[in-house]
Amino acid sequence: MVIIQGIGIAPGVVTGKARIWKGKPLGVVGSGAVQAVTTPEEEVRRFDGAVSQAVLELKDLMTILGPEDLSMDILDTHLELLQDPQLAQDVSDKIQAYNLSAQEAFLEVLQHYVLLFEAMEDPYLKARADDIKDMGNRILKYLQQAPFPTQEEASFQAGTILIAEDLSPTDVIKLDTKVIAGIVTQKGNSTSHAFIIARAKGIPTITGCGSELDQISDSDFMMLDGGEGKVFLYPTKDTLDLYAGNGQATQAKVIQLTPTVAVSNNGKQIPVMANASGLEDLDRIWAYGAEGIGLLRTEWLFMSKDRFPNEEEQFELYSNLALKSKGKPLTIRTLDIGGDKPLPYFPLPPETNPFLGYRGIRISMDYPGLFQTQVKAILRAAVFGQFRILLPMIATMEELRWARKQVSIAITSLQSSGHAFESSVPVGIMIETPGAALIADLLAREADFFSLGTNDLIQYTLAADRMNEKVRQLYDPFHPGIWRLIKSIIDQAHAAGLKVSMCGEMAAHPLVTIPLLGLGLDAFSLNPTDIPLIKNNIQKTPPGLAEKVLANLLKMDHAKAVQSYLKEITT
Amino acid sequence: MITKVYTLQLPDGIHARPATALIRLVKQYKSEVRIQKGERTVLVNSMLNILGLMPRKGDILKFNIVGEDESETAEALDEFFTQMNH
Structure with missing residues (x-):
């Protein structure tokens, strides 16, 4: 087995067969057969013709995808780029001035803009160079005699893992999620539109693997862990077993084992809920047996627009969600953006350390109007369902108090609006900063519930960036400090009568289900595909075992010991 | 000619989507619009x-x-920037 460490872009664990993507490279294609130059007028006409054809093709694609597709805004931008009058002018000037063919002139102009954007300091604008290349390839396709082969796209088999140097947004948009199980690329920028779409489509994706990908050949069996950014080439049985139940191959079996009912341990009902990013996830979620949504991220609702969605738009979305959820609890996290996940129409200044920067509730407090709009929409939708409001990135008491005050302001303002609304929506907080963890007893007096955001909590506590390959091994959920911290949070919450759920990736780790039960965790919130496995783990844990395992674990002094102990008792 | 002056409030300026929206807005009118x-x-x-x-x-x-x-056109731009800068 070979393990290649890349950067996880879109989470999920899948197995499949490699397919080396021989589609067009993202770099500007072209040159090749240089065509004879006719007259400058004819060349300009040829260019205009190619643009028209590319526009038609793109519009066809947009019609097929439909207006609700998450890629629509990105494609709208591409449509404007294709029809950019400055581009047409530059190409026409070049053709006339140097007697170039349409293709040569366009390649030169394209190169100019690509270099211009690549040289920009702003990482967002830099990433737009990829959009320009994508636009260029659309036009070049019609300037060259031989169109690009497209049969490759149709011939993918189910369970294909695409291996590519890089992918363009268009490539990813066209991928059929029924057959493409995962994506691995050599290079890529995490703000690239291609990856934003991959995440939206729920395709586990890993980038930044570099030349290590060269050792992979077509049809090689492999497994991806998109969350951890790990590529396993010819995974061993042990590795597969460790991840068992997460992979698509074993998924069907596990679903059969655990019917979609609530599970209990020691007689205590443990709801296993889902993390969700949008409406389209919902059918999937219930199919996997979720007993509610433990974390509904609302970033996607905002990212799929070209401006902030207003109260009516949000209300409609949330109430639809409520109707589909049939009375199951819905935990909706207020807008959680930051330097690493900015909104296109609300760009945030680049920060040297966005994870310690301007994000989550910190941004909300500067823009109370945005927060009000979202809270009002939630309170109105709560007439139709069991909503709970979850606040991201809480580190201080003041932040919680500010948010609660905003909720009362929203209630007052709704009272005079004439809309129906629910005023008793619980307000809980993410515990994802060590600061919040250390004052959990104080926060518990004024919050209605806690949700453990372990991804950030672990990286903040251990001071290890998961994206940094030099230190990622220090990011370790088995570290004894993490167990002490979580124990203390849960104990303090329980002392105040609060319930605690866990929505980070740690909750889905099959090795830690038992000790988490020992800590008295009240609910799990997982990616839908992980639900059957964890339900199964909860149900089959014999009475008394969880407490014993936890007691032993808490005596251990390093992560490796914890991990091997848990492996031993799990197998 | 009408001249309008706006101070951009968005923390990191105008990016692809706002630019798309702006181009499309201006396309609806006959006037020529330039940014300086x-x-x-x-x-x-x-x-x-x-x-x-x-x-x-x-x-x-x-x-x-x-x-x-x-x-x-100027009115439409006013509205656009009021929304953008909220």
């Missing part, structure tokens, strides 16, 4: 040019609007 930032002036019909201006927070953007429906 410092010494540079570009027509509001080109994504490449607008992004190339790199309009950032705090930038003063001067819009020159010329055409038979310039007052309607």
Whole structure:
């Protein structure tokens, strides 16, 4: 087995067969057969013709995808780029001035803009160079005699893992999620539109693997862990077993084992809920047996627009969600953006350390109007369902108090609006900063519930960036400090009568289900595909075992010991 | 000609989607609209040019609007920037 460490872009664990993507490279294609130059007028006409054809093709694609597709805004931008009058002018000037063919002139102009954007300091604008290349390839396709082969796209088999140097947004948009199980690329920028779409489509994706990908050949069996950014080439049985139940191959079996009912341990009902990013996830979620949504991220609702969605738009979305959820609890996290996940129409200044920067509730407090709009929409939708409001990135008491005050302001303002609304929506907080963890007893007096955001909590506590390959091994959920911290949070919450759920990736780790039960965790919130496995783990844990395992674990002094102990008792 | 001056409030300027929205807005009118930032002036019909201006927070953007429906165009721009800057 070979393990290649890349950067996880879109989470999920899948197995499949490699397919080396021989589609067009993202770099500007072209040159090749240089065509004879006719007259400058004819060349300009040829260019205009190619643009028209590319526009038609793109519009066809947009019609097929439909207006609700998450890629629509990105494609709208591409449509404007294709029809950019400055581009047409530059190409026409070049053709006339140097007697170039349409293709040569366009390649030169394209190169100019690509270099211009690549040289920009702003990482967002830099990433737009990829959009320009994508636009260029659309036009070049019609300037060259031989169109690009497209049969490759149709011939993918189910369970294909695409291996590519890089992918363009268009490539990813066209991928059929029924057959493409995962994506691995050599290079890529995490703000690239291609990856934003991959995440939206729920395709586990890993980038930044570099030349290590060269050792992979077509049809090689492999497994991806998109969350951890790990590529396993010819995974061993042990590795597969460790991840068992997460992979698509074993998924069907596990679903059969655990019917979609609530599970209990020691007689205590443990709801296993889902993390969700949008409406389209919902059918999937219930199919996997979720007993509610433990974390509904609302970033996607905002990212799929070209401006902030207003109260009516949000209300409609949330109430639809409520109707589909049939009375199951819905935990909706207020807008959680930051330097690493900015909104296109609300760009945030680049920060040297966005994870310690301007994000989550910190941004909300500067823009109370945005927060009000979202809270009002939630309170109105709560007439139709069991909503709970979850606040991201809480580190201080003041932040919680500010948010609660905003909720009362929203209630007052709704009272005079004439809309129906629910005023008793619980307000809980993410515990994802060590600061919040250390004052959990104080926060518990004024919050209605806690949700453990372990991804950030672990990286903040251990001071290890998961994206940094030099230190990622220090990011370790088995570290004894993490167990002490979580124990203390849960104990303090329980002392105040609060319930605690866990929505980070740690909750889905099959090795830690038992000790988490020992800590008295009240609910799990997982990616839908992980639900059957964890339900199964909860149900089959014999009475008394969880407490014993936890007691032993808490005596251990390093992560490796914890991990091997848990492996031993799990197998 | 109508001239409108806005101070850009968005923390990191105008990016692809707002630029797309701006181009489409201006397309609905007959007037020609130019943005001036410092010494540079570009027509509001080109994504490449607008992004190339790199309009950032705090930038003063001067819009020159010329055409038979310039007052309607100016009004629409006002509304656009009020929304953007909320």
